[in-house]
Amino acid sequence: MRRTVTALIGFILASVLAACGSNDSGQQSTTLRQTVGVNTHYASGGTVDGEGLHRLAEAGVSFIRNDLTWASVEKQRGEYDFVGSGFDELVETAEAAGLRLLFILGYGNRLYGDGSAVVDEEGRRAFAAFAAAAATRYGGRGHAWEIWNEPNLVRFWNSSAGGPDPQLYAELVGTTVSALRAADPRGEIAAGALSYIFPTAVEALKLGVGGPRFLEAVAAARGLASVDAVTLHLYRFDGPESVGTDIDGASQILLDASASLPLWSGEWGYSTYDPNAPATGFNYLPAVTLNRQASYVARMLLVNYSLGLPRSVIYDDRDDQNPDPGNIENHFGIMFEDLTPKPALTAVATLIQLIGNAGPPETLSLGPGEHRLVFHPGGGQQVVALWSEQEATWLLKGSDGARIVGRDGSDLTPDDFSDGARLTIEPDDGPIYLLGDVDVESVGQ
Numbered sequence: 001m002r003r004t005v006t007a008l009i010g011f012i013l014a015s016v017l018a019a020c021g022s023n024d025s026g027q028q029s030t031t032l033r034q035t036v037g038v039n040t041h042y043a044s045g046g047t048v049d050g051e052g053l054h055r056l057a058e059a060g061v062s063f064i065r066n067d068l069t070w071a072s073v074e075k076q077r078g079e080y081d082f083v084g085s086g087f088d089e090l091v092e093t094a095e096a097a098g099l100r101l102l103f104i105l106g107y108g109n110r111l112y113g114d115g116s117a118v119v120d121e122e123g124r125r126a127f128a129a130f131a132a133a134a135a136t137r138y139g140g141r142g143h144a145w146e147i148w149n150e151p152n153l154v155r156f157w158n159s160s161a162g163g164p165d166p167q168l169y170a171e172l173v174g175t176t177v178s179a180l181r182a183a184d185p186r187g188e189i190a191a192g193a194l195s196y197i198f199p200t201a202v203e204a205l206k207l208g209v210g211g212p213r214f215l216e217a218v219a220a221a222r223g224l225a226s227v228d229a230v231t232l233h234l235y236r237f238d239g240p241e242s243v244g245t246d247i248d249g250a251s252q253i254l255l256d257a258s259a260s261l262p263l264w265s266g267e268w269g270y271s272t273y274d275p276n277a278p279a280t281g282f283n284y285l286p287a288v289t290l291n292r293q294a295s296y297v298a299r300m301l302l303v304n305y306s307l308g309l310p311r312s313v314i315y316d317d318r319d320d321q322n323p324d325p326g327n328i329e330n331h332f333g334i335m336f337e338d339l340t341p342k343p344a345l346t347a348v349a350t351l352i353q354l355i356g357n358a359g360p361p362e363t364l365s366l367g368p369g370e371h372r373l374v375f376h377p378g379g380g381q382q383v384v385a386l387w388s389e390q391e392a393t394w395l396l397k398g399s400d401g402a403r404i405v406g407r408d409g410s411d412l413t414p415d416d417f418s419d420g421a422r423l424t425i426e427p428d429d430g431p432i433y434l435l436g437d438v439d440v441e442s443v444g445q
Contacts, residue, residue: 032305032375033356036348037063037102038334039267039316043086044072050093052318052339057097059345060352064094065102065267065313067149070130071109077126080133091138101143102313104193105131105176107156117159118172127172128179139184146190146231146266147173153195153208164209170223177226191223192230193266196246212249219257229310230254231266237286239389239427240268240300241371247307265304269315269332270296272342277326285328291428294343295387297334298351298407298431299371302385306361306373314348343408350409354433355383367392367442371431384438387430394423395441402436 038061042048056064072085082088094101105127108115112123135145148169150156157164173191180189192215195202199210208214211232218224232250234243247263254260275287288296297314304312319337323330334344358375366372369389376382386394396404397420404412404423407430414421422443425432434440 037313040064043090044069048089059349063100068103106148124175128175132179132183135183144188150195152214166217170221173223188228190229190231191227196232219259224259229262231264233267240303264311267315271328271331273331274325280327283328294347295428297344298347384434385431397439399437405433
């Protein structure tokens with residue numbers, strides 16, 4: 001059955017927000033909530049599920065990232081069908097729910113040669129014209145544009161030139177940005193969308209060009225000269241805390257190329273497929289439990305925001321219809337296929353409702369692998385997001401009115417909180433949230 005976050009969680013969160021006061025004043029220009037997006041797969045000739053979009057908006061998500069596929073829109077040269085391809089319906093439904101879109105402009109179109117890449121001047125001009133038509137139709141409404149998806153992988157850029165080519169991608173970006181700017185002067189434009197993990201393995205297995213090397217080549221070719229941001233896909237084998245190394249490396253590549261730009265976490269998630277079921281595809285990442293997915297997704301949003309990333313896109317909204325138990329791609333959703341929330345959606349909703357309107361946090365040290373981010377969402381009280389990468393025990397002592405809220409919105413406040421209480425949590429339990437004035441001491445094991 002379809003259902004939303006429970007009434008109990010809603011009641012707890014409403015009480016929490018009332019205790020914290022109004023969140024509307026004194027905020028940074030980019031709040032945590034504004035950074036949160038979710039990848040979806042609507043239109044392109046398929047259906048648009050308004051209920052699915054409503055569930056995301058209800059959880060506090062700000063925007064969705066969705067393909068705007070060239071071949072589904074332009075089926076006759078120079079004619080663009082945004083109605084029959086479903087994109088008018090998608091935009092109208094998303095806007096009605098309060099969601100903005102990050103459009104992925106892609107991929108090839110056999111009317112202009114290669115069906116999975118753009119490799120010549122005619123194709124670039126035609127792709128840019130398609131992008132301009134989309135921006136003319138949907139621009140000026142707070143939506144943003146991303147040029148291609150994972151152009152460093154053979155799967156998405158298997159051109160007649162022999163595979164992913166940074167120079168060809170840089171040329172496509174340059175031509176397309178000019179067309180987008182003319183049609184939507186204020187719309188943000190991102191390039192990259194690079195698969196950024198396991199670059200050595202990607203090249204050894206001939207899956208494409210490693211993300212860092214591709215980014216370096218595109219930047220050197222001046223392919224990023226006119227964009228507003230660079231997006232990276234930061235999937236990883238374990239928890240999100242290691243992402244800082246990738247961010248630092250990519251930032252240095254851009255700095256060395258005199259192309260210092262904001263980095264967006266453009267796509268990243270964890271799949272709850274069954275690792276014991278027969279594999280029906282390439283399961284390139286380990287499976288996670290429902291609770292681990294919830295913890296990792298919430299921690300991903302917190303880590304990315306603490307690193308200053310203006311956007312974080314969760315992959316993705318829902319499991320595939322009739323999912324194969326052993327297929328990684330079928331189970332990335334933060335909802336099941338029937339829109340029943342997984343714990344991950346509840347974790348996102350809890351995080352956004354508690355600290356979504358806060359600006360950048362203060363980071364305070366604890367023990368090794370223990371994380372404490374201090375937020376000030378308004379009303380004079382602080383909220384601390386607290387978690388650990390291993391089992392941890394803390395001594396927590398709260399002043400009058402202080403509370404502890406679990407990742408799922410449950411009230412964890414002990415009766416003896418004002419006198420000091422020991423709390424032990426496993427990594428998959430976090431983050432928890434400390435509301436009000438709370439002293440935290442790591443006591444180890």
